[in-house]
Amino acid sequence: MQKLTAQQLQLKANDIRQDIIEMLLEAKSGHSAGPLGMADVFATLYFNILRHDPQNPSWVDRDKLVLSCGHICPVLYATMAEAGYFPKEELKTLRKLGTRLHGHPHNLALPGLENSSGPLGQGLSQAVGMALASRLDRTTGRIYAVCSDGEQDEGQIWEALMFAGKNKLHNLTVILDRNNIQIDGYTEDIMPLEPLKDKYEAFNFHVIEVDGHNYQQIIDACNEARAIYEKPTIIIAHTIPGKGVGFMEYDYKWHGSPPNKEQANQALNDLRTLRGMIQGEHQ
Amino acid sequence: MSQTNLEPVKISEKIGAADIEQKPTRDGYGEALVELGEKNPNVVVLTGDLSESTRAQAFQKKFPERFFEIGVAEQNMMGIAAGLALAGKIPFVSSYATFSPGRNWDQLRVSVVYSQANVKIAGAHTGVSVGPDGATHQALEDIAITRVLPGLVVLVPCDYLQTKQATLAAAAFKGPVYFRFTREKTPVMTLPETGFEIGKAQVFKEGKDVVVIGSGPVLYNALLAAAELEKQGISVMVLNNHTIKPIDSESIIAAAKKCGAVVTLEEHQINAGAGSAVCEVLSKNYPVPVEMVGMPDSFGESGEPAQLLEKFGMDAPAIKNAILKVIQRKVKNG
Numbered sequence: 001m002q003k004l005t006a007q008q009l010q011l012k013a014n015d016i017r018q019d020i021i022e023m024l025l026e027a028k029s030g031h032s033a034g035p036l037g038m039a040d041v042f043a044t045l046y047f048n049i050l051r052h053d054p055q056n057p058s059w060v061d062r063d064k065l066v067l068s069c070g071h072i073c074p075v076l077y078a079t080m081a082e083a084g085y086f087p088k089e090e091l092k093t094l095r096k097l098g099t100r101l102h103g104h105p106h107n108l109a110l111p112g113l114e115n116s117s118g119p120l121g122q123g124l125s126q127a128v129g130m131a132l133a134s135r136l137d138r139t140t141g142r143i144y145a146v147c148s149d150g151e152q153d154e155g156q157i158w159e160a161l162m163f164a165g166k167n168k169l170h171n172l173t174v175i176l177d178r179n180n181i182q183i184d185g186y187t188e189d190i191m192p193l194e195p196l197k198d199k200y201e202a203f204n205f206h207v208i209e210v211d212g213h214n215y216q217q218i219i220d221a222c223n224e225a226r227a228i229y230e231k232p233t234i235i236i237a238h239t240i241p242g243k244g245v246g247f248m249e250y251d252y253k254w255h256g257s258p259p260n261k262e263q264a265n266q267a268l269n270d271l272r273t274l275r276g277m278i279q280g281e282h283q
Numbered sequence: 284m285s286q287t288n289l290e291p292v293k294i295s296e297k298i299g300a301a302d303i304e305q306k307p308t309r310d311g312y313g314e315a316l317v318e319l320g321e322k323n324p325n326v327v328v329l330t331g332d333l334s335e336s337t338r339a340q341a342f343q344k345k346f347p348e349r350f351f352e353i354g355v356a357e358q359n360m361m362g363i364a365a366g367l368a369l370a371g372k373i374p375f376v377s378s379y380a381t382f383s384p385g386r387n388w389d390q391l392r393v394s395v396v397y398s399q400a401n402v403k404i405a406g407a408h409t410g411v412s413v414g415p416d417g418a419t420h421q422a423l424e425d426i427a428i429t430r431v432l433p434g435l436v437v438l439v440p441c442d443y444l445q446t447k448q449a450t451l452a453a454a455a456f457k458g459p460v461y462f463r464f465t466r467e468k469t470p471v472m473t474l475p476e477t478g479f480e481i482g483k484a485q486v487f488k489e490g491k492d493v494v495v496i497g498s499g500p501v502l503y504n505a506l507l508a509a510a511e512l513e514k515q516g517i518s519v520m521v522l523n524n525h526t527i528k529p530i531d532s533e534s535i536i537a538a539a540k541k542c543g544a545v546v547t548l549e550e551h552q553i554n555a556g557a558g559s560a561v562c563e564v565l566s567k568n569y570p571v572p573v574e575m576v577g578m579p580d581s582f583g584e585s586g587e588p589a590q591l592l593e594k595f596g597m598d599a600p601a602i603k604n605a606i607l608k609v610i611q612r613k614v615k616n617g
Contacts, residue, residue, distance in 0.1 A: 066366075107369070107398050115369065116398040119389050125359045126394055129366020129374075132351065136327075136372070156390075159359035 001054075001083070004047040006215040007282050012082060013043040014275045017244045019078035019091055021267045024258035027095040030103065033241035033254040034148060035075035037179045037212070041237050042079040044218045045144065045175075054084040057112040063141045064114045064130055068123025069148035069177065070104035071256075076113075077101050085112040121154030123147070124174065128160050131172040131232075142226070145174045150182030153191050158203070164232045165204030173225040174205075174234040177212070179241040181252035196236060205234045212237030245270050288537045289520075291486040292477050295470075298506045304471040308464035308500060309407055311446030313338025316375060319454050320346045326454060327367055329353055330377040331360050336466075337377040337407045361387040361402075365394035368401040373454055380406025380422030380463055388428055395459050396432045403453045404429075406463040410499070410550030411578065411595055412588035413466045421583040422463070427555035429461040430528045436481060437527040438462035439498035439549070439557065442471045445525065448479035456481060465550070467588050469500035484531040486538075490520030493606050493613070494538040496561050497548025497576075498525050501592070505548055507599040512606060519606060527557045532564045539565055544613040545573045546605045550597055553577040572612035574605040 004012060016039045024030045046052070050063045067076050074094065081088045086100070093099035100110040104118030114130070117123040127145035134141060151157060164172055178196070180187050187193055200207045206228045210217040218237065225233035241255065242248025245267040248259075259267055297303040319326045320342050327349045334340045334352065343350040353360040357378055364374040376383055384391045384404060395402045409422040430437045436456060440449040446464050453460040477485065487502070488509055495505040502523055509519035522538050524531065539545055545565065547558030558575040565571060578595055592598045 115366075116393055119393055121358070122362050122365075122390055122394045125362020125390070126366035126369065128359075129363035129368070130370045131366075132363065133367045133370030133372050136349070137370070156356075156358040156362065159354075159356035160362065163353060163356070163359060163363065 001047070001052065009040070009043050009047060009215045010278050011275065012047055013039045014244070014271055014278060016043055016075065016078045016082055018268060018271050019081065019088070020074045021245070021259060021264050021271070023074050023078065023091045023094045025261065025264040026092045028258060029095060030074060030258050031071045031256050032248055032258055033181060033251070034069070034072035034177060034179065036245060036248065037239040037241045037243045038072055038075045038177050039243070040213045040215065041175060041177070041218055041239070042075050044215050046079045046083045048219055049222045050144070051141065054112065057085065061139050061141050064143050066115050066123050066127040066130065066143060066145045067105055067117055068127070068145055069120060069151050070117030070123070072148065072177070073105045076105065080112055086110065120148070120151040121156035124157055124160040127172060128164050128169065131164070131169045132167070134171055135169070143172050145172065146177065147174060148177045149179060149187050149193060150190070152193050152196070161200065161203040161205065168230060169232045170229050172232040173222060174232065176234060176236045177239055178236050179239045181241045181255050183256050185252055200234050204231055206231040207234050207236065209236045209238065212239035213243060244274060288534050289486050289541065291489050293474055294472050294477055294487050295474055298472065299510055305468040306443035306471055307466065307468050308440060308443050308446040309338045309466070311440070311443040312405055312450050312464060313341050315447045315450035316342040317345055319451065320349065323373065323454065325371060326373045326375070327351065328375045328377060329360050329364055331355055331357050331382065333378050333407070337405065339377040357383045357387040358390050361390035362394050364402045365390070365398060365400040369398065373401055373403065375403045375405055377405050377407070379408040379420060380425040381408065381420055384425060384429055384461060385422060392432055396435045399434065399458060401457060402459050404459070404461045406461065408466050409463040410465050410501070411583040411591040411597070412500070412550060414588045414591060415585050417585040418582040423552050423578045423583065425463055426527055426549070426551045426557050430560060434458065435528065436460040438481065439525055439527060440464065440479070441499055441502045441523055441525060442469060442473055444471055444473045444475065445477070445479055449525070452479055452481050465500050470503045472503055472506065479525070482526045482529050482531055484525070484534040485523040486520065487523050488519065488521040490518040491542055492518045493544040493546060493610055494520040494522055494542040495546045495548055495602065495606070496522045496524045496535060496538065498523060498527065498557055499550050501548060501550045501597050504592070504597065504599040505602050508602040508606060511599070512603060517606070517610065524557065524561065527560050530560050530564060532568065535561055535564050536569050539569045539571045543571050544609040545571055546602065546609055547573060547575045547577070548597070548602060549577045551577055552580065554580055572609050572616060574609040576602055576605050
């Protein structure tokens with residue numbers, strides 16, 4: 001696929017955010033803050049970084065995106081639809097009977113989904129297994145695992161990190177959504193995670209910190225990870241939960257809830273105004 | 284139901300003899316892994332710091348690049364296996380059943396079974412016959428927690444040879460498979476020609492008054508009990524129901540119709556185990572009196588395997604009692 005520039009990515013991420021709001025309004029349940037916060041990272045991955053082909057999702061040498069924190073799947077579905085994996089109209093079926101877009105992703109439901117996830121911590125181990133297989137088969141695809149910060153509470157995450165470090169899985173890039181919230185509150189109140197960078201380094205990872213809304217920083221970090229051969233890489237992407245929708249930003253109450261009709265209208269209004277500003281800037 | 288379903292298979296002629304060959308079932312697993320490694324480059328083996336006692340070590344020596352030491356981290360092990368399988372490998376996850384699937388059931392459920400990842404899970408050290416290690420290491424719940432998962436094949440081979448064949452069959456089967464084995468040397472009841480087919484129960488001994496439907500090395504005790512009762516004029520069929528899922532309903536119903544009374548046998552909790560699976564089939568299709576032999580809703584303890592099987596009622600005398608009891612119930616009902 002053709003790589004989008006940082007400016008084009010800004011518009012693409014805005015489209016994805018609008019899709020997310022519309023999906024959640026229609027579904028009447030689901031997570032808002034995480035998907036909105038990760039829209040810039042997902043736009044960058046699918047429209048600049050990943051080597052993939054929506055027309056041929058099982059291409060052997062593709063890069064694989066493994067979503068470990070399954071609950072933010074609205075951003076994955078919206079991005080995949082924008083990339084052409086399936087028609088955008090289908091986004092409205094999220095969480096409804098007969099849908100391919102389950103409340104948490106199911107690998108067998110939709111071509112292009114690499115794994116099933118929901119119970120936290122599982123996707124990272126799966127990504128490690130895929131990275132091992134890729135090494136055995138000498139395929140060139142990279143494995144990108146997306147984790148949430150609340151997910152770092154799980155012991156399985158640290159088991160997987162230890163193993164990846166031991167085996168120097170340099171074809172693995174982990175992207176951490178560091179938005180500081182989880183369902184019950186702020187991560188540092190629920191179970192403090194810091195100093196995260198030091199912890200990952202102690203587990204033999206190459207660690208890069210980026211502004212998760214700065215396209216160029218995300219692109220540069222992914223490229224740096226490709227160039228590191230001694231270690232797997234983790235990119236700590238600092239994001240604003242609910243990013244782009246004023247009343248949702250930074251508020252953990254939006255972690256696990258969808259907008260109602262009125263709130264959705266306000267959110268879409270925010271996003272459309274933002275889109276106008278982006279376009280204005282670029283003209 | 285035609286009688287042809289209940290054709291007996293050929294088994295060892297040394298049942299009950301002092302010099303019957305004794306071998307640990309796990310040896311069959313280890314040998315099969317090496318055989319598979321030679322035949323199929325996609326076969327990989329994982330262990331959580333238990334390569335020697337699960338017998339994965341021989342594979343490790345021969346195919347070091349396809350062997351993964353995960354450390355004492357069973358959740359990660361199951362997840363990595365799922366990832367390997369989703370990328371086309373055939374991973375064998377080797378650990379003690381108390382840890383895997385005991386400790387990583389959620390990973391088995393979502394990463395493997397729900398995802399239909401082609402992972403084979405080998406649960407070693409099942410049953411009270413694990414012995415001196417005590418209750419924490421005696422897996423008595425693994426059948427219950429695996430057979431409840433939709434689409435997971437669950438196998439309980441009865442001896443060394445059958446474990447080898449079950450391992451080969453698991454590799455050939457496309458989809459997740461759980462199979463269990465025991466620690467100690469146990470009698471080799473089967474012959475190479477006994478064969479093994481997933482989902483097809485085997486008549487180890489013909490009979491008409493009562494049928495023992497069981498699995499695992501403890502089935503040998505059923506053959507001993509049957510031989511003794513034969514002397515008293517009671518004809519006991521012994522059915523090796525090695526596949527707990529998908530269960531061979533046809534053979535179970537046919538055996539119940541022929542004999543009119545059933546004893547289930549397993550080295551596992553009676554609750555929710557292999558015997559319960561048999562009862563699910565019978566109660567729906569052909570209800571007959573059933574006695575259940577297995578772990579009586581209790582944890583195990585340290586001791587010698589034979590002592591434990593006696594204490595918890597899975598030895599030949601206990602099976603004999605269950606047979607006599609169910610025959611009485613059958614007569615009363617009749």
